[in-house]
Amino acid sequence: MITVVKNGEVYAPHYVGQKDVLIIGGRIAAIDEDIHIQGISEHTEIVNATGKIVAPGLIDGHVHITGGGGEGSFRTRTPELQLSDCIKGGITTVVGVLGTDGAARTMSNLVAKAKGLTEEGITCFCLTGNYHVPVTPLTDSIETDIMFIHEIIGSGEIAIADHRSSQPTSQELARLASESRVGGLLSGKGGAVVVHVGDGSGKLELLEEVVTTTDIPRKQFIPTHINRTKSLLEAGIEYAKKGGYVDFTTSTTRSDNDELLSSKCLKKLIEANVPVENISFTSDGQGSLPKFDENRNFIGLGVGRVTSLYDEIRKAVLNEGVPLEIALKVATSNPAGMLQLNEKGNIEKGKDGDILLINKQSLVIEGVMAKGKWLMKEGQENKRGTFE
Numbered sequence: 001m002i003t004v005v006k007n008g009e010v011y012a013p014h015y016v017g018q019k020d021v022l023i024i025g026g027r028i029a030a031i032d033e034d035i036h037i038q039g040i041s042e043h044t045e046i047v048n049a050t051g052k053i054v055a056p057g058l059i060d061g062h063v064h065i066t067g068g069g070g071e072g073s074f075r076t077r078t079p080e081l082q083l084s085d086c087i088k089g090g091i092t093t094v095v096g097v098l099g100t101d102g103a104a105r106t107m108s109n110l111v112a113k114a115k116g117l118t119e120e121g122i123t124c125f126c127l128t129g130n131y132h133v134p135v136t137p138l139t140d141s142i143e144t145d146i147m148f149i150h151e152i153i154g155s156g157e158i159a160i161a162d163h164r165s166s167q168p169t170s171q172e173l174a175r176l177a178s179e180s181r182v183g184g185l186l187s188g189k190g191g192a193v194v195v196h197v198g199d200g201s202g203k204l205e206l207l208e209e210v211v212t213t214t215d216i217p218r219k220q221f222i223p224t225h226i227n228r229t230k231s232l233l234e235a236g237i238e239y240a241k242k243g244g245y246v247d248f249t250t251s252t253t254r255s256d257n258d259e260l261l262s263s264k265c266l267k268k269l270i271e272a273n274v275p276v277e278n279i280s281f282t283s284d285g286q287g288s289l290p291k292f293d294e295n296r297n298f299i300g301l302g303v304g305r306v307t308s309l310y311d312e313i314r315k316a317v318l319n320e321g322v323p324l325e326i327a328l329k330v331a332t333s334n335p336a337g338m339l340q341l342n343e344k345g346n347i348e349k350g351k352d353g354d355i356l357l358i359n360k361q362s363l364v365i366e367g368v369m370a371k372g373k374w375l376m377k378e379g380q381e382n383k384r385g386t387f388e
Contacts, residue, residue, distance in 0.1 A: 099288070266330060
């Protein structure tokens with residue numbers, strides 16, 4: 001199929017201007033001033049994007065695709081991710097993770113779900129492991145998982161500073177990161193270690209110990225939930241200023257503290273002169289958002305939504321005055337770089353044909369294309385998950 005998206009304002013995510021975008025065989029073939037196709041047939045499509053922004057499809061690097069939860073017993077296990085949720089949220093690439101539960105939620109289940117979502121129309125990868133160290137991989141090691149399982153691109157989410165973690169030592173975390181890194185180097189993948197950071201007093205101290213006492217690069221780690229508390233946010237700012245990555249969670253049950261919204265935190269980090277390339281947003285979609293009292297007793301539960309990812313990008317622009325090209329980066333080119341997803345996150349020749357059409361005035365998503373195929377056109381979903 002040949003598709004020409006004409007007359008849109010292209011954010012690649014950097015601003016390119018009014019251009020035409022040509023997609024052939026699921027990949028971006030050209031971006032130019034005026035693209036004409038000779039001999040139009042039933043295999044050629046011309047889409048008028050006048051009045052619309054053309055942007056890369058979003059990358060959500062932290063989603064509990066098989067469901068999460070269980071902190072409030074078996075009845076609180078959250079449901080699996082559905083394709084339609086990704087389409088509504090403009091998400092064309094997902095990275096699946098396990099969480100607290102590494103017993104009932106397994107790596108084989110995670111990889112199978114990732115394969116299924118890819119078959120349904122988006123692109124899905126995953127990480128090996130869950131909160132606990134030592135990791136229980138799909139094969140005999142983290143290194144082998146990353147090297148030989150196409151979908152597995154790194155490890156995590158490993159929990160620190162949290163009463164639900166296995167309380168790993170810096171030596172254990174360093175060894176895990178080394179294995180993940182080597183697996184990535186040997187297979188051309190990122191091998192990133194995604195680290196769940198809880199509200200414990202240790203904050204990012206364990207990561208600091210690893211990167212200052214070993215040869216593991218700071219950017220091997222992606223600490224997430226950095227907007228969990230004000231004190232963790234401040235620690236995250238200092239960590240990022242030293243060159244580390246920080247990730248903000250767009251799903252939250254903390255409605256009593258709007259200052260920790262990802263959109264507001266992005267503005268705060270920009271004002272603190274943190275390099276924008278070191279910042280990402282993820283949704284924690286389908287993850288449980290448990291509430292605990294001061295004695296760590298479970299008192300309630302929410303569910304993360306992948307649609308929150310674009311919601312916070314939109315708020316960053318409309319409410320916080322963050323330039324659109326910067327707001328888009330945190331869920332497009334930035335995670336593509338952090339996770340080494342070389343075919344994703346940018347509108348460039350040779351990249352996958354993952355694009356969004358966004359109303360220029362309202363910033364509402366009206367079109368979603370993944371790998372050259374429309375999943376949403378003119379605000380209407382035209383694809384559903386197999387059992388939806």
